[in-house]
Amino acid sequence: KAGVTQTPRYLIKTRGQQVTLSCSPISGHRSVSWYQQTPGQGLQFLFEYFSETQRNKGNFPGRFSGRQFSNSRSEMNVSTLELGDSALYLCASSSLTGGDGNEQFFGPGTRLTVL
Amino acid sequence: GDSVTQMEGPVTLSEEAFLTINCTYTATGYPSLFWYVQYPGEGLQLLLKATKADDKGSNKGFEATYRKETTSFHLEKGSVQVSDSAVYFCALSPLNFVFGPGTRLSVLP
Numbered sequence: 001k002a003g004v005t006q007t008p009r010y011l012i013k014t015r016g017q018q019v020t021l022s023c024s025p026i027s028g029h030r031s032v033s034w035y036q037q038t039p040g041q042g043l044q045f046l047f048e049y050f051s052e053t054q055r056n057k058g059n060f061p062g063r064f065s066g067r068q069f070s071n072s073r074s075e076m077n078v079s080t081l082e083l084g085d086s087a088l089y090l091c092a093s094s095s096l097t098g099g100d101g102n103e104q105f106f107g108p109g110t111r112l113t114v115l
Numbered sequence: 116g117d118s119v120t121q122m123e124g125p126v127t128l129s130e131e132a133f134l135t136i137n138c139t140y141t142a143t144g145y146p147s148l149f150w151y152v153q154y155p156g157e158g159l160q161l162l163l164k165a166t167k168a169d170d171k172g173s174n175k176g177f178e179a180t181y182r183k184e185t186t187s188f189h190l191e192k193g194s195v196q197v198s199d200s201a202v203y204f205c206a207l208s209p210l211n212f213v214f215g216p217g218t219r220l221s222v223l224p
Contacts, residue, residue, distance in 0.1 A: 004158075033211065033212070035212075035214075042214060042215075042216045042217060043204065043214040043217070045211050045212060045213070048211055056211045058211075090158055090159065092159075092212075102208075103149075103161050103164065104161075104212060105161075106151075106158035106159040106160070107158050108156075108157055108158045109158050
């Protein structure tokens with residue numbers, strides 16, 4: 001069974017630009033969660049999608065948005081990039097919702113660098 | 116809100132030494148508890164989990180017991196190997212995952 005895939009793996013953008021990251025969950029998984037990982041803030045929850053609906057949202061500004069398609073693939077978008085958005089963005093999928101003890105399977109991440 | 120506290124390290128040990136990484140949590144209700152590991156350049160992998168009080172999760176020689184009375188989920192391994200060098204994250208999951216800051220472990224030969 002293929003794991004969680006994320007594209008692209010690396011991305012370099014400049015301030016003010018926007019970026020779209022993609023995540024393909026494990027086949028059959030309907031829940032996709034996104035996290036931002038930085039050395040200073042650690043792993044922070046961005047949002048979770050389940051069956052094309054945003055189920056939970058972390059404490060991030062509205063510049064961060066996401067969506068999920070009918071095949072469970074998910075995208076996250078960051079508009080008006082800031083230097084502080086440089087981070088590793090991790091996607092995780094699970095078979096049910098992200099809570100209730102269901103294991104989350106993580107992708108390798110997309111390393112975003114904002115110059 | 117829910118939170119996880121863990122020793123941040125770095126922790127440096129010699130091969131075959133005993134490992135303990137402390138993790139305590141604050142949560143309403145009865146969350147599930149997890150340890151994830153992140154090797155350099157990779158995403159997170161589930162190491163072990165426990166879904167209710169007194170459960171013991173174990174995998175690859177690592178163990179952790181869900182202690183509700185002390186709100187703890189300490190990770191232990193009796194004899195670490197160089198290949199265990201990684202960052203370890205304690206996490207809880209009441210609804211969405213809340214991660215601790217991570218503990219970097221370096222094991223020297």
